[in-house]
Structure formats: C-alpha cells, structure tokens
Amino acid sequence: MEKETINIVWFKRDLRLKDHAPLKAAAESENPSLLVYLFEPSLIHDPHYDVRHWRFVWQSLTDMMVKLSEHDLELLVAYEEAETFFDRISDQYDLKAVYSHEETGIDLTYQRDLAMKMWFETMDIEWKEYQTNAVQRGLMHRDGWRDTWKSTMDEPQAEPNLDQLHSVRVSDNILDIINTSIPNRFKEETGYFQTGGEEKAWKLLKSFIHERCSDYNASISAPGPARTGCSRLSPHFTWGNMSIKQAVQYADEHYDDAPSKRGLRSFRSRLGWHCHFIQKFESEPRIEFENMNRGYDDIRREWNEEKFQAWKEGTTGFPMVDACMRSVISTGYLNFRMRAMLVSFLTHHLWLDWSKGSLHLARQFLDFEPGIHYSQFQMQAGTIGVNTIRIYNPIKQGYDHDPDGEFIREWVPELSEVPRDLIHEPWEMSEMEQQMYGCRIGTDYPAPIIEDVKESYKHASKILWSKKGSNKVKEENKGILRKHVKNRR
Ligand SMILES: Cc1cc2nc3c(=O)[nH]c(=O)nc-3n(C[C@H](O)[C@H](O)[C@H](O)COP(=O)(O)OP(=O)(O)OC[C@H]3O[C@@H](n4cnc5c(N)ncnc54)[C@H](O)[C@@H]3O)c2cc1C
Structure with missing residues (x-):
C-alpha cells in the first residue's frame, strides 16, 4: 500500500x-x-x-x-x-x-x-x-x-489559519x-506553582499592562511584593506560551492607556534583555560548562559539600537566604535581585564554584531558560570580568527588601515569633529572647554557617580584583566562540 x-x-x-x-x-x-x-x-x-x-x-x-x-x-x-x-x-x-x-x-x-x-x-x-x-x-x-x-x-x-490546516x-x-x-x-495539580498555557499567559500580560505595571518599579527588588508587581510572564516565555513579539506589540498598542508609562518602559526593555542574553548564549554555549572569562579558572578550587547542602536546602542560618531558597523550592519563582543574592552567597560568601549551584537553581526555576540562566549566573558569580562584580550582603538585603520580616516569617516558620528588629540577625538574640520567641539558635534554627559576612566579602573581593588583568584571556576565548558559532549553523 x-x-x-x-x-x-x-x-x-x-x-x-x-x-x-x-x-x-x-x-x-x-x-x-x-x-x-x-x-x-x-x-x-x-x-x-x-x-x-x-x-x-x-x-x-x-x-x-x-x-x-x-x-x-x-x-x-x-x-x-x-x-x-x-x-x-x-x-x-x-x-x-x-x-x-x-x-x-x-x-x-x-x-x-x-x-x-x-x-x-x-x-x-x-x-x-x-x-x-x-x-x-x-x-x-x-x-x-x-x-x-x-x-x-x-x-x-505569523498567524496560522487553523481552519485551513489539514491534520x-x-x-x-x-x-x-x-x-x-x-x-x-506530569498531570498532577501544582499547588503553589504557576500554571502553563496560552490563556494564562494572556491573562497575566493584560493584568500587568492595564493594572499591575504601576507597582513594577517599586516592587521589583523585594521578594514578597515582586510576586504580584512583576509581570510573572517568564515561564510562559520560556515554554513559548507567548512570543516576545506578542508581548512587545501588545505593550506598544496599549502604551497610552497604561497606568504607569515608566513601569511599562522598564518591562519592555527587559523583553529586549531576554533575547539579548539568549543571543549571547547562542554564540557562546560553552558557558554552560566553563567560565565565560577563563582567567577565573583557578579560583574556587575547594569544595565544601556541607555548606553546599545548607545553601541548597535553605538552612544556612541567614534568614533572607533561607527564605528565598525555600520559597523558590516550593513555588518555582523568585525575583531577580534575590536570585542574584542566592548566587552571590554561594559563590562569594561560601566561595564555592557556581556550576553545581546553577544546576540546582535550574531545577527550581519554573522559567529555566538556559541563555538567561547561564549568563546571569556567571555575571553574579563574577566570572565574566571584574567590572561586573556585585557582592550582596545577605543581612542588608533583608533589611532593605523585607524590612518587617514578613517574607522571612512566611518561609522560615522557625522564626515566626521573632520580632522585626531581631529577625534579620537572630543570632544576636539573648538566651532569654531565644526562649521567649521559641527559637533556640543551633537547635530550632541553624547558627550561621559563616562567621562574618564582612570577612567573606573582603576575601572574595580581594581575589576577584586581583584577577583584573584576566580580561586578556577573552582574546583566547574568541577561537572557541567562532568554533561554536560555526557548529550551530
Ligand atoms: C542567577 C539568575 C538566574 C536567572 N535565570 C533566569 C531563567 O532561567 N529564566 C528567566 O526567564 N530569567 C532568569 N533570570 C532573570 C530574571 O530574574 C527573571 O527573568 C525574572 O525574575 C522573571 O520574572 P518576571 O517574568 O516577573 O519578570 P519581569 O520583571 O516582569 O520581566 C519581564 C520579562 O523580561 C525578561 N527579563 C527580566 N529580567 C531579565 C534579565 N535580568 N535578563 C534577561 N531577561 C530578563 C524575562 O523574560 C521576564 O519574563 C535570572 C536571573 C538571575 C540573577
């Protein structure tokens, strides 16, 4: 036949x-x-x-x-x-x-x-x-x-005419x-996680452009408010429920009636970043496996599995780090600043290599998009070049972006009774306070896994800055870049 x-x-x-x-x-x-x-x-x-x-x-x-x-x-x-x-x-x-x-x-x-x-x-x-x-x-x-x-x-x-399609x-x-x-x-209900589908993506885009964008700039760095103030479109872009073009064109069509032009402009520029980082990865896929700047290859040689596990599980004893990690494990989402802080804590304060950490967070992020993920991970780990080094202080991030400790209490129930002036540094509690607030450090909630974040900051900063001349290594990278580009054709 x-x-x-x-x-x-x-x-x-x-x-x-x-x-x-x-x-x-x-x-x-x-x-x-x-x-x-x-x-x-x-x-x-x-x-x-x-x-x-x-x-x-x-x-x-x-x-x-x-x-x-x-x-x-x-x-x-x-x-x-x-x-x-x-x-x-x-x-x-x-x-x-x-x-x-x-x-x-x-x-x-x-x-x-x-x-x-x-x-x-x-x-x-x-x-x-x-x-x-x-x-x-x-x-x-x-x-x-x-x-x-x-x-x-x-x-x-590209509008397919489905009535014309002969399937x-x-x-x-x-x-x-x-x-x-x-x-x-694969078919089970997902509780806290966002749900996939074109329909859901459009609902989010419309509510963001017509209502929520007015909170965008004020809420983008704070893990609690970002959950509703940011667009939350990232998993829909990653899995293609919506194209970037659809979002850009809709945003442009509705620019005049948007409640915040500033919010909309910030959002729109990030849609450009989305493609920009994926384009970079398209040309430099090797960054899945190696430092973008090979001049950093000889740092962070030692591994500490215990510290890595504490970071992975959200039991470091640093409330903001633990709340962020536990929240992303349970919901698949975390805002940009707190993702950056988690990477900074792993690579700068714990001084551990980024690669195992990037796999762990890829599994947690519902929006895992290789091009954005690897570029951002290396940027935050400081393996791109010294000009981009940002070392976040996890305690200050707590005071700045969760001043009342609401986000921490939501995700770290051990600290639920601890008042706002102690919640970011619970190890400062006296014996009596620990008893009063039902949280004994080292028993109910871990003691911090590093002694002094100012010291770990100094250590990381000194080594990374000493690599200043490493940018010359980029020249050697060019050969590798071309090879990959050619292969992808
Ligand atoms: C270490 C690290 C890893 C990251 N991994 C991913 C990832 O795997 N997938 C991913 O989509 N984003 C990633 N990001 C970028 C950013 O955190 C998320 O895109 C954003 O938090 C998603 O929330 P949203 O959709 O509400 O974003 P919004 O702030 O509403 O932004 C709208 C869209 O713009 C794009 N966008 C926003 N910020 C960035 C950025 N910094 N770089 C490139 N595109 C951006 C995303 O597509 C996002 O959906 C990462 C950031 C860091 C620091």
Whole structure:
C-alpha cells in the first residue's frame, strides 16, 4: 500500500497556537500535517530539569488540545526520543517536511538537533526551522543587533489559519507504534506553582499592562511584593506560551492607556534583555560548562559539600537566604535581585564554584531558560570580568527588601515569633529572647554557617580584583566562540 505523504509540526519550547511560523507553514502546505510534542526521556532525566517543568508543559499542551479540538484538530503527545519517534513515523508515512522553531537550549538539545539534522538529511526529509523571537542563528558578531531586535519586533506576527490546516488523525496505526503513555506525575495539580498555557499567559500580560505595571518599579527588588508587581510572564516565555513579539506589540498598542508609562518602559526593555542574553548564549554555549572569562579558572578550587547542602536546602542560618531558597523550592519563582543574592552567597560568601549551584537553581526555576540562566549566573558569580562584580550582603538585603520580616516569617516558620528588629540577625538574640520567641539558635534554627559576612566579602573581593588583568584571556576565548558559532549553523 502506498504511504500517505505528510508533514510534521514538531512543537518544542513554543507551546502556543498564535504567532507560530511552523504552524502557519503547515497550514499553507498542500500536505496534511501531524502536530506533535515529544516528552524526550533523555531531557526529562537531565539534571537541569524537574517534574515542575513537565507539569507546566503538560498544562500548556492541554490548553492547546482544547483549542485545537474546536477546529477539529488533534495533537499527538508522545514519550519518545526524537530519533526513535521520527524513525517509526517514517516507516508508516511518506514524511515530506518537518517544521519547528530553532531552539537555543542546553548542550543536550543542541546535540539532539545536530543528530536530527543529519538523520533528516539522510532520509531526504526537509527540516525547516524558524527563528525564535529575535535570536539569530550563526551570528558572528552583535553589531547592530539592537536595531535588528527592534525591526523584528515590528514585523507582523505569523498567524496560522487553523481552519485551513489539514491534520493527520492520530489513528490506531500511530498509537500501535508510538509510546503515548505520559507519566501521571506530569498531570498532577501544582499547588503553589504557576500554571502553563496560552490563556494564562494572556491573562497575566493584560493584568500587568492595564493594572499591575504601576507597582513594577517599586516592587521589583523585594521578594514578597515582586510576586504580584512583576509581570510573572517568564515561564510562559520560556515554554513559548507567548512570543516576545506578542508581548512587545501588545505593550506598544496599549502604551497610552497604561497606568504607569515608566513601569511599562522598564518591562519592555527587559523583553529586549531576554533575547539579548539568549543571543549571547547562542554564540557562546560553552558557558554552560566553563567560565565565560577563563582567567577565573583557578579560583574556587575547594569544595565544601556541607555548606553546599545548607545553601541548597535553605538552612544556612541567614534568614533572607533561607527564605528565598525555600520559597523558590516550593513555588518555582523568585525575583531577580534575590536570585542574584542566592548566587552571590554561594559563590562569594561560601566561595564555592557556581556550576553545581546553577544546576540546582535550574531545577527550581519554573522559567529555566538556559541563555538567561547561564549568563546571569556567571555575571553574579563574577566570572565574566571584574567590572561586573556585585557582592550582596545577605543581612542588608533583608533589611532593605523585607524590612518587617514578613517574607522571612512566611518561609522560615522557625522564626515566626521573632520580632522585626531581631529577625534579620537572630543570632544576636539573648538566651532569654531565644526562649521567649521559641527559637533556640543551633537547635530550632541553624547558627550561621559563616562567621562574618564582612570577612567573606573582603576575601572574595580581594581575589576577584586581583584577577583584573584576566580580561586578556577573552582574546583566547574568541577561537572557541567562532568554533561554536560555526557548529550551530
Ligand atoms: C542567577 C539568575 C538566574 C536567572 N535565570 C533566569 C531563567 O532561567 N529564566 C528567566 O526567564 N530569567 C532568569 N533570570 C532573570 C530574571 O530574574 C527573571 O527573568 C525574572 O525574575 C522573571 O520574572 P518576571 O517574568 O516577573 O519578570 P519581569 O520583571 O516582569 O520581566 C519581564 C520579562 O523580561 C525578561 N527579563 C527580566 N529580567 C531579565 C534579565 N535580568 N535578563 C534577561 N531577561 C530578563 C524575562 O523574560 C521576564 O519574563 C535570572 C536571573 C538571575 C540573577
């Protein structure tokens, strides 16, 4: 029997039905298309990811399936490695073309894409990849990048006509050969975590632009108020429930009626940073594994597992650090400043290498976006260059951004009875105060794991500044940069 000729739309981190160039191309093709998302076991077991991410993906897929069903369309969700999946499908069908977005991801997805590129070529299947947001593949330098970002944001959105799309029905033939059983833990309710889906993303964008942006600048650095004052769109951008262009264009259309033009402008500039950092990572993916500036390779050589565990679990004895860590473990979210403080505490005060810490926080951040994450992590760890070194004092951050200790009390219940003037330095409590407030230091709540943050500040600062000449190492890095750019083409 002759095989049916089909195309495939391969959804990755672009889980939406609007402003979607691959879906538009499929709708305009004369061949029927199979719409597919793959939960890839290798990615699910990768140390960057946690079940929280796959729940968000599952919620996003469910949202898409409901909308697709209104157009009598289906989405195939499989639990397969990419090559196994495409191999099996091409046994059954004459697979003509695969449409997807380019992905700037961790090394694992990059290697998978290289392998798939070869496989599609061998099988004479066209793989058409479309640019994601304003991130350009194979860019040799970033001169003029800002102007290109602006012009990309002004371009019309790619609107797929779903009524025109002729989709391949997910038949028994497919179900017989493809593993479609999705682990139940991906389908569980997520309590404190944000829920995935296009619908949720639009609700957040609208409430931010029409109401919440007036609190943006005042709340951005404080972990409690940031939960409602910031847009909270990051996981939706990471998993592609909304494109950056959709957000920019909506913000521009509603600029005149926004309650705070300043808030809206600050938000809009961060949408540019989003693409900027991913673009940097696209050209320098090696920063997943090594210092951006190799001149810092010989620092932080010693490891202390006990201190690392205390940081990971939020039991350092520094209330603001512990509250932030426990909150991100339970909710998947933390504002920018407090993410920076956690990294600063790990790398400057505990003087531990950043790499294991970056994996731990990648698993916690629901919005884990490799390009932003690795660039920011290294920036905060001071491994980019001395001009960017910021060493946060975790005690001062508490006084500045949680003056009454409300956020701390929410996440560190051991300190719930401690009054505001003692909550940021509970080790200063007398024996009697410890008894009165039900918190004995060293028993109910840990004693601080470092003696003096002023000393650890001095130590870190001295070593990092002594590396001032290390910028010359950047010259050597250029060769590595070019090699990666060439590979990604
Ligand atoms: C160590 C560290 C790791 C980080 N890891 C990630 C990550 O994995 N994924 C991620 O999306 N953000 C990351 N950030 C950046 C930032 O903290 C989050 O984007 C932000 O807190 C998300 O909340 P929001 O959506 O309410 O942001 P808003 O303040 O409302 O900003 C809107 C959007 O702009 C972008 N954005 C905001 N701040 C930045 C920034 N500094 N750099 C680049 N883009 C930005 C995000 O897409 C965000 O959703 C990291 C920051 C640090 C210090």
